[in-house]
Amino acid sequence: xxxxxxxxxxxxxxxxxxxxxxxxxxxxxxxxxxxxxxxxxxxxxxxxxxxxxxxxxxxxxxxxxxxxxxxxxxxxxxxxxxxxxxxxxxxxxxxxxxxxxxxxxxxxxxxxxxxxxxxxxxxxxxxxxxxxxxxxxxxxxxxxxxxxxxxxxxxxxxxxxxxxxxxxxxxxxxxxxxxxxxxxxxxxxxxxxxxxxxxxxxxxxxxxxxxxxxxxxxxxxxxxxxxxxxxxxxxxxxxxxxxxxxxxxxxxxxxxxxxxxxxxxxxxxxxxxxxxxxxxxxxxxxxxxxxxxxxxxxxxxxxxxxxxxxxxxxxxxxxxxxxxxxxxxxxxxxxxxxxxxxxxxxxxxxxxxxxxxxxxxxxxxxxxxxxxxxxxxxxxxxxxxxxxxxxxxxxxxxxxxxxxxxxxxxxxxxxxxxxxxxxxxxxxxxxxxxxxxxxxxxxxxxxxxxxxxxxxxxxxxxxxxxxxxxxxxxxxxxxxxx
Numbered sequence: 001x002x003x004x005x006x007x008x009x010x011x012x013x014x015x016x017x018x019x020x021x022x023x024x025x026x027x028x029x030x031x032x033x034x035x036x037x038x039x040x041x042x043x044x045x046x047x048x049x050x051x052x053x054x055x056x057x058x059x060x061x062x063x064x065x066x067x068x069x070x071x072x073x074x075x076x077x078x079x080x081x082x083x084x085x086x087x088x089x090x091x092x093x094x095x096x097x098x099x100x101x102x103x104x105x106x107x108x109x110x111x112x113x114x115x116x117x118x119x120x121x122x123x124x125x126x127x128x129x130x131x132x133x134x135x136x137x138x139x140x141x142x143x144x145x146x147x148x149x150x151x152x153x154x155x156x157x158x159x160x161x162x163x164x165x166x167x168x169x170x171x172x173x174x175x176x177x178x179x180x181x182x183x184x185x186x187x188x189x190x191x192x193x194x195x196x197x198x199x200x201x202x203x204x205x206x207x208x209x210x211x212x213x214x215x216x217x218x219x220x221x222x223x224x225x226x227x228x229x230x231x232x233x234x235x236x237x238x239x240x241x242x243x244x245x246x247x248x249x250x251x252x253x254x255x256x257x258x259x260x261x262x263x264x265x266x267x268x269x270x271x272x273x274x275x276x277x278x279x280x281x282x283x284x285x286x287x288x289x290x291x292x293x294x295x296x297x298x299x300x301x302x303x304x305x306x307x308x309x310x311x312x313x314x315x316x317x318x319x320x321x322x323x324x325x326x327x328x329x330x331x332x333x334x335x336x337x338x339x340x341x342x343x344x345x346x347x348x349x350x351x352x353x354x355x356x357x358x359x360x361x362x363x364x365x366x367x368x369x370x371x372x373x374x375x376x377x378x379x380x381x382x383x384x385x386x387x388x389x390x391x392x393x394x395x396x397x398x399x400x401x402x403x404x405x406x407x408x409x410x411x412x413x414x415x416x417x418x419x420x421x422x423x424x425x426x427x428x429x430x431x432x433x434x435x436x437x438x439x440x441x442x443x444x445x446x447x448x449x450x451x452x453x454x455x456x457x458x459x460x461x462x463x464x465x466x467x468x469x470x471x472x473x474x475x476x477x478x479x480x481x482x
Contacts, residue, residue: 003035003152008044013102016074017050020105021154023070024054029062031055031112032160034151041150041230049104053151055160058113061085067096067107074100085109089133091141110147112160118144119167125174129219137215137232142175146228171226177285179223184286187216187275194268203261206268210256213271217278221245224281244309246277276432283311287429305369305393311430313374313422318415320374320388320422323362327375330384331355334405343441344405345469365391376406376419385410388419390427390436398434400427411446420454428480435479442472451476 003014021033037051038044056062068082075098082096094109118141121127133139148168153161190213197206218236222229225242229235236250246252256271279286313320323331334340335349335358349355365371371391375384385407392401402423406416427433438456440447456476467473 003154006035006039006152008039008042008046008048009050010046010102013050016100016102016105017052017154020052020070020074023073024052024107025155027062027066027070029056029060030155031057031158032153033155034147034153034161036108036147036151037106040152043234047103049106050102051106051108052154053108053110053147055110055112055115058111064094071096071098074098074105076101089130089139091130091133091139091143110144112164115144115148115164116167119148119164122168122175123172125172125178127175127179136211140219140229142179142222142228143230146230149228150230168228171223171228176223176226180220180282180285183216183220183223184275184279184282185289187213187220187278188289190216191268191272191275194271195265198264198268201261203259203264206264207259210259210267210271213275214253214256217274220278220286221249221281224278244281246274246281247306277306279432280306280430281309282430283309284313284426284430288432305372305431307366307369307372310366311372311426313426314379315418315422317379318418318422319377319379319382320419321377321382322366323359323373323375323384323387325356325359326382327384328352328355328359330407331358331387333407334387337408340405343444343471345441345467345471374419374423376415386416386419388416388423390423390431392437398432399437400431400433400435401437401439402427403438417450417454420450424454424478433480435477438476439467439470439473440476441470442474448474448476451478454478 003009003017006014009017017035024030024033032055034040034053034055035051036053038048039050054062064082064084071080071082077099080096080098083094085094087094092108093111093114096105096107098105098107122142122145127141129138129140131138145168148161148164151161151165156162190209194206194209194213197203197209215232218239219229221239221242221244222235224244225239227238227242236253239245240250252270252274256267256274259267279288310322312322329352332349332352332355335346335355338348341348349358362371362373366373370393371389373389373391374387376386376388377384386405388402388404390400390402392399394400402420404416404420424436427436436456437459438447438451440451442448456478459475459477
């Protein structure tokens with residue numbers, strides 16, 4: 001992108017930017033100048049400020065007095081501000097606010113050495129957030145990388161900005177893991193204190209918990225979507241268009257922040273649910289450290305299932321992946337088995353077309369968050385050997401139903417036990433499930449033995465199910481480990 005192509009800038013603003021850039025370029029030791037902010041990211045409106053970044057080397061600083069002279073040249077009043085290096089803190093390390101004939105111009109100083117170190121740190125998962133540096137939630141060092149990616153070079157004779165852009169172009173996986181784990185730990189630890197503040201009617205600290213937690217959740221979501229956050233402004237709205245976010249994110253955030261003191265416990269429940277949703281999107285990258293359902297608290301609901309990002313699970317020897325049309329032959333073998341069909345109360349599959357239709361049905365259910373259905377295969381061979389699923393979600397009670405099947409030639413080898421153990425970990429640690437339910441046939445002793453071996457216990461109570469034709473149906477449950 002070049003300056004003349006930016007539609008949010010009027011001709012008058014473009015002309016002022018060019019004149020101002022020419023004057024700044026005359027100052028010794030300014031190595032590069034870039035347009036940043038909303039005009040660079042494409043989110044500007046007619047009232048947006050103009051943001052310019054001027055880049056210098058730490059050991060070769062430019063003259064602040066020269067910046068003041070330029071500010072005087074373009075200012076239309078006495079409200080302009082010019083500061084020295086690091087007067088605004090260690091990261092927003094100086095700049096100027098100039099009120100010009102076409103609106104406000106913000107100039108930010110950027111230390112090239114500091115930017116390079118920050119990019120290198122990010123590659124190894126290192127980052128910082130400085131709360132006092134910038135309202136309302138502080139300055140995250142990832143902003144440097146966001147600026148490099150989005151800025152429009154205006155003066156760059158030594159290709160410094162070009163080099164910084166290349167170095168920042170790919171979001172590092174180490175940074176993703178670090179941000180997600182650090183941010184969600186902060187969110188979870190903060191939430192551990194929220195209920196106490198409700199009981200004490202301490203709104204000052206309760207609302208602090210809400211905003212601190214939300215900031216951490218937003219930080220984690222940016223990382224999960226491999227996006228560098230450039231500002232807290234419009235962060236929630238920007239994430240609402242990302243691929244991996246809780247459904248109706250903005251509405252949930254707004255509802256959490258609308259607090260009636262006498263009903264504040266409801267907000268605590270809502271923010272804990274939102275936390276659980278974000279944890280689920282990590283697909284096991286983050287494992288919760290607390291159980292919020294203590295005796296002194298109201299229980300909160302299991303998270304609303306969201307399988308936009310399909311959770312591929314692995315064991316030492318197996319992969320639990322998404323079902324595809326390539327699995328049609330094996331699905332036909334599973335579902336055409338008359339004995340298995342009798343034990344599950346279903347009608348046997350009669351041809352490959354029915355198997356293909358079943359795969360389409362499962363895909364639609366996953367898309368609607370009605371189930372999560374895994375095809376099971378060996379690590380070294382992608383061919384389907386069995387299937388497993390979680391479905392029949394009861395969010396209020398925190399229950400899910402588990403189902404599983406193996407092709408006959410793979411039975412009796414401990415495979416399904418390995419599969420179920422991995423799914424149990426996902427259900428309890430990631431989904432926040434309280435109880436997992438299985439409905440085996442009493443005429444299927446091998447399935448009953450497997451459930452007992454894994455710690456399931458037979459239950460007499462009524463649990464929601466849709467099984468009408470399972471012979472001698474039994475109910476087995478496994479509760480979240482304490």
